[in-house]
Amino acid sequence: MWRIVAIFLLALAPAACQAQSQQSRFDCNNFFNYGTSASATLQQFNTSPETMAWNWFTCLNQPADAYGLNRVWELLKPTDQVYLPNGAVPLPYDQREPTPAAVLAQANTLGMDPRKVFHNLDSIQQVDGLVLEMGGAVPPEQQGRPVRFQLLMGSDTFNYINAQKVYNVNGQAALTSDLNFPNTAWELKTSWIWIGTNQTFMNLLQSDGYYTVQAYYLQNGVYQVGYAALSGMHVINKLTPDWVWTSFENINNSKYTVTNAIPPTPMHNTTGPTPAAVPVNTAFQTNPVYLPLAKYELIGVQHQFNQQPVLLANSQLESAFQSQSSCIACHSTAAYSKTKGYFNFALAQQGGIVYPTTALPDSAFVGYNKLDFVWSLKRAQWQR
Template identity: 25%
Template sequence: MRLTRIVSMLALVSLIAGAAGAQEGSGGAGSAAPWAVPDDPAVALREPDRFAWQLFRALTWPADLDTRMADPEAAYGAEVPVVFQTWILASAAYPDNGGMPAPWEEFNPETVVELDGTDGPLQLSLLREIPPIPPGTEGHQADEVRMNRPAFDYIRENGLYSTQGQQRFYYGQREVSFPPEAIEIKAVWRPITPEQADRYHWSRFRDAESGETLLYGLTALHIMSKILPRWHWSTFEHVDNPFRDGIHDEGWLNRSRDSLACPPERLDCNLAPEGLGLEGTHWENYRLRGSQIEFTDDMGNPVILANSELETGFQTTASCMSCHVRATIGPNVNAPASFEFGPGHQDHPLAPPRASRMSVFNVAPDGRITSYFGTPDPDQFRIKGMEGPYAATYTLLDYAWSLARAKPQP
């Protein structure tokens, strides 16, 4: 059964290989240019760790701010903005009024990220809403979600920047499917001192209240590429992460897996690979925690992949694919409509309906909070309250949780 699935995937990725050749900054499937975004789905499928490092190197190459692509004339490791930092922030792709975002060309790639006082990755913010309060609830940490032009253009051209636009796919029974060139990243940054700067890729963020620019070092980078039908997932962390003792830091609770940098008998060697040009640069201080292209391994065990900075509090149950497949859209729901009105009941103020989506976390009867992992359960995709002979199911948003940032139009 699994062999049939792999053969089918190989056939499918061979069909999209030609389309992937147009990928942003790509030099073609056979290109050895280190700044070229890899575009060979066969490598992503057969050697996912090698593909992960190739992608990491391409997205961390010094950028040409005019083209928002890699600058072949620049030296790798130069302290300048890198390719992924020139992409559009998810906050700009989903305007607050649910309106159409400006075209790609109108965004300034030199925009300084502003610290607005909100703390850390979105999934941790959602986790904090569920008692008991997990670690990492306060303190300094900044994150950003960015997307390249193919991903942004697909969102803009298909109206996915608003909840109504996404619901048109639900009501029209249409499929959301990003192009093979689409890439999104999640980056986590932490404050560092000037003395630590040599060990990090760093940037300066602006404090919204004081206007002061602060030095932040890249501590984690998560990359998702649509090179495969279910995307290729990889996550990287700074080598110092397991040894820090801040409130956001709980160490590495899962072993790393890197078949490119490590020998087969010890895939958790936590070394940087040789021959990619990382030596002598601050990028040699980053480690691949693992890559993922399947829900389960060959023995049916769930594939667990976590980033300790992004999945603080639920590392041991985190799975990129099992979580992101739950990125969905459904019909409007209006909680006040279920309230009981009548004598002896206080009036309940009506609220506008909200688009329904599947939950991010699983809350066990004993209160434990876990992420979803393993093969998805079809029953969970059925919309409660809409059972019947033709039970309604959520519309998948092609694993793109960034779409949950969309706002309703007035």
């Protein structure tokens, strides 16, 4: 199945010669596990990080089963299946906690497909604790409701967390050295416009190129079950020593999400697409092969300190701090101390809270064990 993608990539009209040569060589068959081809993959990445970002995004969005009902990324392990209540030991990667019976009962009455994944959109808070609200063209009953989030991880990310026993805070407190994930580690952070059961709203979003899924969340002890539309995605992997962040979002997000200013205003991305991303976006978006993904655009790629772009923000995932968003700088502060808890990367300066956009000195982390850029570990709970 994945080799078909390589043939499609050959047919792509590239934005530049370097993009064309890279696309013709990329093969989705083994993109999660670089193995002995890591150096070749890194060489392709360095030739055009933006083209490689689109290659990864394309591979992640290929069908994952014979029915074509789920995409590859949907079968990654969500964090609610890793950081369990009471810090319990998670099930193996390929085994899942059962979907709650109350969710399945509602799904059955709604005529949902039990073969498709039910995504637990279990978070509404961004890094700064604020929420991004729905607005604009959304139905009246959806006005002001929060954009929701879900984090997922690849098998080697999960297996490393399991082996190090850091799926609970007890294991993190027992660390005696820094974590060091393998170069086959992957994480995704996704953002979602909640649809619920409004078929007209879902049709509108689908016409604007949004990918929609079956989803649920728990609110005040009651499960809300319906549909949701993918508005943004961070794709994170450890191809280089300092990890790689690539960020995508739907070009129509400003129609459906608003800032929490008064009055609310459409939420636009302010840091991208970067100049390097623009021609690559055009190359992929205008090719018929990629029509299902044509309304998503690459915002940019960040993978080294002090290298452009210094700032990189997704309007859905970092709406409230676009002017300070540096994926690599913020994630480089992922650290835990058994006496101080998690490192606080919100720096009190200039009469308010700012976030680091460059690497902090090692002296800031005395007494901490570094978590190797993986802030999702903060979702771990104590095992009492």
